[in-house]
Amino acid sequence: MTGWSQALSAHPGSAGGELQTFTGNRGLQLEEPLIFEQDSPGHCGVDLPEPPAHRCRLGGLERQGPIGLPGLSEPQVVRHFTRLSQKNYAIDSGLYPLGSCTMKHNPRLNEKLARLPGFADLHPLQPEATVKGALELIDTLAHWLKTLTGMPAVALSPAAGAHGELCGMMTIRAALTAQGDPRQRILVPESAHGTNPATAAICGYAIDPIAANARGRVDLAALKAKLGPDVAALMLTNPNTCGLFEDEILEIAAAVHAAGAFFYCDGANFNAIVGRVRPADLGIDALHLNLHKTFSTPHGGGGPGSGPVALAASLAPHAPLPWVVHGDAGLALVEQAKGPAAASIGRLKGFHGQMGMFVRALSYMMSHGADGLRQVAEDAVLNANYLRVRLAGALSQSYPGACMHEVLFDDRFLKDTGVTTLDFAKALIDEGFHPMTMYFPLVVHGALLIEPTETESKASLDQFADTVNALAARARAGDGERFHAAPLLTPRRRLDETAAARKPVLRWRPQAQRKEAAE
Amino acid sequence: MTGWSQALSAHPGSAGGELQTFTGNRGLQLEEPLIFEQDSPGHCGVDLPEPPAHRCRLGGLERQGPIGLPGLSEPQVVRHFTRLSQKNYAIDSGLYPLGSCTMKHNPRLNEKLARLPGFADLHPLQPEATVKGALELIDTLAHWLKTLTGMPAVALSPAAGAHGELCGMMTIRAALTAQGDPRQRILVPESAHGTNPATAAICGYAIDPIAANARGRVDLAALKAKLGPDVAALMLTNPNTCGLFEDEILEIAAAVHAAGAFFYCDGANFNAIVGRVRPADLGIDALHLNLHKTFSTPHGGGGPGSGPVALAASLAPHAPLPWVVHGDAGLALVEQAKGPAAASIGRLKGFHGQMGMFVRALSYMMSHGADGLRQVAEDAVLNANYLRVRLAGALSQSYPGACMHEVLFDDRFLKDTGVTTLDFAKALIDEGFHPMTMYFPLVVHGALLIEPTETESKASLDQFADTVNALAARARAGDGERFHAAPLLTPRRRLDETAAARKPVLRWRPQAQRKEAAE
Amino acid sequence: MRYLPLTPGDRRDMLAAIGVGSIDGLFTDVPKAAWRDGLVDLPLAQGELEVERALRRMAAKNVAAGSAPFFIGGGVYRHHVPAAVDHLIQRGEFLTSYTPYQPELAQGTLQSLFEFQTQVGLLTGMEVANASLYDGATACAEAVAMAHRITRRGKAVLSGGLHPHYREVCTTYAQFSGLEVGSLAATPGATEKFDIDDNTACVVVQNPDFFGELRDWSALATRCHAAGALLVVVVTEIVSLGAVKSPGEMGADIVAAEGQSLGNALNFGGPHVGLFACREQHVRQMPGRLVGQTTDAEGRRGWVLTLSTREQHIRREKATSNICTNAGLCALAFTIHTALLGEAGLTRLARLNHAAACILADRLAAVPGIDIVNQSFFNEFTVRLPKPAAPVVAALAEYGVLGGVPLSRLYPERDDLADLLLVAATETVTDDDMTQFAHALTEALR
Amino acid sequence: MRYLPLTPGDRRDMLAAIGVGSIDGLFTDVPKAAWRDGLVDLPLAQGELEVERALRRMAAKNVAAGSAPFFIGGGVYRHHVPAAVDHLIQRGEFLTSYTPYQPELAQGTLQSLFEFQTQVGLLTGMEVANASLYDGATACAEAVAMAHRITRRGKAVLSGGLHPHYREVCTTYAQFSGLEVGSLAATPGATEKFDIDDNTACVVVQNPDFFGELRDWSALATRCHAAGALLVVVVTEIVSLGAVKSPGEMGADIVAAEGQSLGNALNFGGPHVGLFACREQHVRQMPGRLVGQTTDAEGRRGWVLTLSTREQHIRREKATSNICTNAGLCALAFTIHTALLGEAGLTRLARLNHAAACILADRLAAVPGIDIVNQSFFNEFTVRLPKPAAPVVAALAEYGVLGGVPLSRLYPERDDLADLLLVAATETVTDDDMTQFAHALTEALR
Ligand SMILES: Cc1ncc(COP(=O)(O)O)c(C=O)c1O
Numbered sequence A, B: 001m002t003g004w005s006q007a008l009s010a011h012p013g014s015a016g017g018e019l020q021t022f023t024g025n026r027g028l029q030l031e032e033p034l035i036f037e038q039d040s041p042g043h044c045g046v047d048l049p050e051p052p053a054h055r056c057r058l059g060g061l062e063r064q065g066p067i068g069l070p071g072l073s074e075p076q077v078v079r080h081f082t083r084l085s086q087k088n089y090a091i092d093s094g095l096y097p098l099g100s101c102t103m104k105h106n107p108r109l110n111e112k113l114a115r116l117p118g119f120a121d122l123h124p125l126q127p128e129a130t131v132k133g134a135l136e137l138i139d140t141l142a143h144w145l146k147t148l149t150g151m152p153a154v155a156l157s158p159a160a161g162a163h164g165e166l167c168g169m170m171t172i173r174a175a176l177t178a179q180g181d182p183r184q185r186i187l188v189p190e191s192a193h194g195t196n197p198a199t200a201a202i203c204g205y206a207i208d209p210i211a212a213n214a215r216g217r218v219d220l221a222a223l224k225a226k227l228g229p230d231v232a233a234l235m236l237t238n239p240n241t242c243g244l245f246e247d248e249i250l251e252i253a254a255a256v257h258a259a260g261a262f263f264y265c266d267g268a269n270f271n272a273i274v275g276r277v278r279p280a281d282l283g284i285d286a287l288h289l290n291l292h293k294t295f296s297t298p299h300g301g302g303g304p305g306s307g308p309v310a311l312a313a314s315l316a317p318h319a320p321l322p323w324v325v326h327g328d329a330g331l332a333l334v335e336q337a338k339g340p341a342a343a344s345i346g347r348l349k350g351f352h353g354q355m356g357m358f359v360r361a362l363s364y365m366m367s368h369g370a371d372g373l374r375q376v377a378e379d380a381v382l383n384a385n386y387l388r389v390r391l392a393g394a395l396s397q398s399y400p401g402a403c404m405h406e407v408l409f410d411d412r413f414l415k416d417t418g419v420t421t422l423d424f425a426k427a428l429i430d431e432g433f434h435p436m437t438m439y440f441p442l443v444v445h446g447a448l449l450i451e452p453t454e455t456e457s458k459a460s461l462d463q464f465a466d467t468v469n470a471l472a473a474r475a476r477a478g479d480g481e482r483f484h485a486a487p488l489l490t491p492r493r494r495l496d497e498t499a500a501a502r503k504p505v506l507r508w509r510p511q512a513q514r515k516e517a518a519e
Numbered sequence C, D: 001m002r003y004l005p006l007t008p009g010d011r012r013d014m015l016a017a018i019g020v021g022s023i024d025g026l027f028t029d030v031p032k033a034a035w036r037d038g039l040v041d042l043p044l045a046q047g048e049l050e051v052e053r054a055l056r057r058m059a060a061k062n063v064a065a066g067s068a069p070f071f072i073g074g075g076v077y078r079h080h081v082p083a084a085v086d087h088l089i090q091r092g093e094f095l096t097s098y099t100p101y102q103p104e105l106a107q108g109t110l111q112s113l114f115e116f117q118t119q120v121g122l123l124t125g126m127e128v129a130n131a132s133l134y135d136g137a138t139a140c141a142e143a144v145a146m147a148h149r150i151t152r153r154g155k156a157v158l159s160g161g162l163h164p165h166y167r168e169v170c171t172t173y174a175q176f177s178g179l180e181v182g183s184l185a186a187t188p189g190a191t192e193k194f195d196i197d198d199n200t201a202c203v204v205v206q207n208p209d210f211f212g213e214l215r216d217w218s219a220l221a222t223r224c225h226a227a228g229a230l231l232v233v234v235v236t237e238i239v240s241l242g243a244v245k246s247p248g249e250m251g252a253d254i255v256a257a258e259g260q261s262l263g264n265a266l267n268f269g270g271p272h273v274g275l276f277a278c279r280e281q282h283v284r285q286m287p288g289r290l291v292g293q294t295t296d297a298e299g300r301r302g303w304v305l306t307l308s309t310r311e312q313h314i315r316r317e318k319a320t321s322n323i324c325t326n327a328g329l330c331a332l333a334f335t336i337h338t339a340l341l342g343e344a345g346l347t348r349l350a351r352l353n354h355a356a357a358c359i360l361a362d363r364l365a366a367v368p369g370i371d372i373v374n375q376s377f378f379n380e381f382t383v384r385l386p387k388p389a390a391p392v393v394a395a396l397a398e399y400g401v402l403g404g405v406p407l408s409r410l411y412p413e414r415d416d417l418a419d420l421l422l423v424a425a426t427e428t429v430t431d432d433d434m435t436q437f438a439h440a441l442t443e444a445l446r
């Protein structure tokens, strides 16, 4: 337990008030040790009956020593994780303007429906006759995604955006290979998310970066110069990670296709155009969607996600397994690379994809409908632009003019203040806001990428803008100390990431073992 | 919204650190205005279809003006109540040693089962044939309660403890009336909870207080002196509100019965003896149980509760409606004061009682079983006594010796420190603990009544004891300021209850109206 | 046992610290005659899996309202509750906290109750509302007792249109209080004549009345006030106030209502939430808890429980009521659902309910042998069948339709009401449900 | 629309503040050719009630596992998850937060992941574990790629006892990476001969293997290490480690496992949670996120994401993997369930599962014409039927029994496996379930 040790460690004059407490708790802000430090050996938070008599069949492979797990009762476990949760910020608690992450409201209806036994308590290997409703849900979701993207096929099994990229790039490589030459290079703008080059590399391609023009878009001339018979594809994010729509995208697509290459689009920012623009109309051959962004399936502190990939007719035959197809006996599962699926790249994941996320995303889409989804894009873009103009005076926008669903600033406004983008972000934390995305994209210095999403009210945006403007003024007024010290009011103050990486402690170890490890 | 106003109102040097924020938020501690202050006229957090065409039948009774409710979207409402919840302390967050309230762990299994459509989505006026399982659950719960109390009957409809008292006292008055004389007086110890005298008064009785002896129990001699032909009943709490078992209870019961009076027992403290002592064996005629205490149905910030009353054979015929009886066609509902129920006092509440609480309580009891429930009592008493000895050195115990499930201290230990019981409690808040019950029972000065319950671990008790002892030392060391100022670290500091009562503001009013009201 | 953190070792150490040899040493005050060494005669502890199996088996023996075309009301109404409501009330900080006795640790509960009191005031058209009572029926009984205290008069007159359970609870509560409670006979559709004299404390009426008829009690209010009596208006379907003139607009002095329709499930009749509102001048005679606004040591707005001198824990036998625990969490559910609906949502919800009932009335009127008794109604009305309603309802259940409440269930002694059936329709009723109902009814009447 | 806070008035004011006449003014970068004025051809917005009805209708067309005697495993196992788990993971602070990029606002997520990493390390007997991957199959593919990076060798050998989906995913992932993936044929019950040469990066085996057989891979580990190759051990039923020798004890270099069994529902196959553990020396070649311990500005212990130089957002094309979003919330569910079980609970749960499987095996062995293929097993085993298994399983479903996985579904090209049925039993299986299964099987084989 904490307690005295905590009281001793905390020293007078530390932030959060002169008052030191014995427990280390501060009112409703409660300290909580690791479960391993709360071990009551032999204790258990689950009551299980004695195993009935049976002839053991473990074939001599019984586990040797103890596992080393701590014993806790249910009340202790519930309190532990309740307290931990209270150390988190979330979209349920406030604005979460993390650029490129689309932190929007997560409707609880979707949680409720995903838990219906007919969906959650369904095994992927049950006889097909017993899962007809599941196939119907998958097929319905596919229909919505195909209609929204305008593309003829969608692969649903990818588990997240990066997995979708892998799916898309593999279908591209498969298609090129089928044509006789997989080619060597993938063109990727410097502003691209790290998953793009990483994915291309897994597919055995060399990455060739393309520069941005002064307007923060792909430099068409530079692109054309790089295109050639060895270029397999362009991986472009649109709207791009600077929050800008690639206004020359049709020319880009034409150039890419003229070079015999494919046009892959990272659709992580689809929220800006959903219901208004169909990627198919932009000449895109493959595009992944993050259901956990645009379609509000909860991020859950890091996942799970779901990254369906919309595919052009030229790539569809290579889609990963399984497929849900309309057979004469209704919907059917194709699980083998035979017949219609003979050209599939194969299986990318166990079973049939992130069903739990499919239910949530479909519930979200049906709730909005064609009208609501278009409104989502419009309000997301409206909110971002409203913040853009509210912050224009105080912050330095990287690329002038209107933005899409997110707005990019750089750290010029902090010039000579001694305050960094990081400091500025940490000061926002004290004010009760989650900071914007920092230092991404890499194409501008000290980036601050702000994405409010459509589920923020005007009042919420105004309060955020007032605060950011006030902080900027304070920074320019030379109050650097306040920023370097931030955050002062959180359960933990600024954490030492360098030390963490220098001598990694990646798990708890009992005192004894820990000593050994130290030696 | 808050924001600037907040920033201005907060003045430097205030508690929780010199740092003032623009928003009034402090890291994860977020300010939140009233929903009425977040009105977007015309907005709505629920999507409903247009009503179909129909011929209106409101008979000219249409509502005249607007209701005056604010319009919010779902994200705003979810965030609002999430933020409000974060300003609460709960048993899920930590020790909640509120004496006489039995704040124990609330298992989530019970929440899950109470929400099964077969229970939650059941209408009380459905045909009996469609609710057989509900009657079975009620009958099973009754069986458990009858077995635990040793009494032949139990009335389930009371909605809480005080309602159970009303039920019990009315059956007593009905029984006496049937005997020809309802009598006039009810004897109630001074240590009794306020609901006891209040209930007796509703039944048309005069309250006659009985003093406690030096050992904190009913003074048997004083009791006998007060007993007489006009005494209808004794209302005794056992274990009593000083956390003590009435060790002369058999003599008390004998004396009461000898006087032709009934023995009502307030069973709010049943947690101390459940599974170990049966009230019937103590000579009790009627006793209410608080399912929301002993049997862990959540208090929910004030309710709902459920207060079944166990009745002796002499009182059973007067039990309130409805009854669940074993008919030849299985279980049946008796809803009218006829036949077997002809002597019933009638209906105390709409429909059949707090079904939602019944499910939770039965789930709780089945989970513990006869063995677990006995262990509950033993651990509850053990935890209280452990705290008693851990705190003996620093605090002043009101009545020496062992206690039951809760231990009573008074403010002698604060003598000459200038620190009051209230101050002491508020200082505990800064330390991350909910205070004990203050100033109850009224029989000792500046009471501090501590009930840890059985669901606290030893580590949790030790941390609490260490903290209380340290605070007591600090108080005696003359650090009164720290106590008068407390709490310093909560979302709000000490609130002015006197001002609230002097000029009550019991609801929000729009500015305009508020002015009027002021005039 | 999964809920008990103490280990055998802990128990040993703690007993040692206390200085007793065994746990029995802490129960020595228990008289030998009442001492039990063995366990009570009940099953032993079971795991989650086993308990869940057992209770699911019981639940499966019931016909859940949602599993059949459903038309039952009678004071409890099946509405769709948004998923966000149940999610939010299950947050531990709300669910597992006690009455907000320490305001600095309960601003969440207090502020939401302040919002609740405001919503109830706005809906009922009254000046002040309390922080909830057990349910509508007990709220009604408390209203009668309050009128008794205020007027110091000895008689209460209950309308025959008052929900029979409310009538019964008023009678039960008052039976030993020296207050005489008179009740008019139930006469669906008819208008009532109340005699009010200088010993009349209050007249208690309901709108819509138990049979669904809408009543404007404004004139009665004037009569009551002229006679120095109070008018208590009961509302069992709170959603009706989204479309119907409020009790406050009619001149009610006290409003007692059931709030279950907003935020709360049917729950087989409980827990529900009692709403209680009155004129500001009577606030100190009000039962139940009140949350009031105040400021903290730094001048910031905050909330506390207030006017507790009315309550039993201060006033003991002189308290305005004995209530302590109320319906806090149900009140929170009410507040969240109402906040989600807002002005636009609640008024539309009310219109949807009325529309559904109107359409159902037309459908049923087309069934041979059926008459609609009501001139007016909100989402519930009474129909006269050509034969006793109870067996018909049983037959409907056989057809898989939960088709309303036969009045004979609530008025078994009134043969003249035996053919009457009380039918409700809310936004949850589909067109197909109505078709099935009408069809099943036609069959059942064959 | 209920999820959109902006009102028409807000939109007007904001457009004015921005200085554009209409929302279209903010989409001017969209090429005219791609511009759409109308709505896409999809249904319009619907309320909760309507959406819930539609999805419930779909759900009702499925046979939920819990509604029938259930014996399906094959890499996904039906266990009882305590109610507290689902309650806790639904708390908004966990459910609706992003990857913990701002540690001062995410200590809750970070500490629970640190606990997760520790639990996975303890269970698998390995030194370090990451903060989760998508699922067991992708974790296996990442393990092969990691071995490729570490050894710089060109070949991976997959056991025939590896889950076929895992095999397929490894093949898919590796197909363009220059790594040759060879797989042995599936031969239930038989022991395999792996040839390992100096170009072998790793051997991938599973325990229990796909057919349920328990395997001690210690000797193979020694051979691998002697040859400079790595041993990758896959575990698809993590509960088995409560009773069975851990991969670490066998000398595994990398462990790839599926964590669904703890804390997570079947979910028709996803989301699940991939577990990934290895020896400390290889930590810098690990894929996925890692949480590390550190201190804050006041010297207090805290947690952060660390060693991110391995990851794509820093290293781009040189990253150890492209993974970004992982299975955070499923990992949390795993951590909570494992915390509830603890040492005593998990070991007993494992024994319960084994007991259930042993008893089922005896019951099935008694069914005429059935042979148990396994010598040993944990909670799943393979039986040989006297006829093709697929139609039998279909027939069992008709009898209302979900009776296992016919191997032909996963090995359609292998006629020699057509009569084999993979059967699992967990703590959720009752004696009555087994009786029904045995009876239905007897019938189906008639
Ligand atoms: C632009 C972009 N591309 C790709 C990704 C990766 O998506 P995921 O995290 O779902 O794998 C992200 C997510 O942060 C992103 O913002």
Ligand SMILES: Cc1ncc(COP(=O)(O)O)c(C=O)c1O
Pocket: B100, B101, B160, B161, B162, B163, B193, B195, B237, B241, B266, B268, B269, B290, B305, B307, C323, C324, C325
């Ligand atoms: C001793 C005692 N009696 C009666 C009551 C009243 O019970 P309830 O709040 O359930 O009405 C309480 C609750 O605080 C109590 O502690």
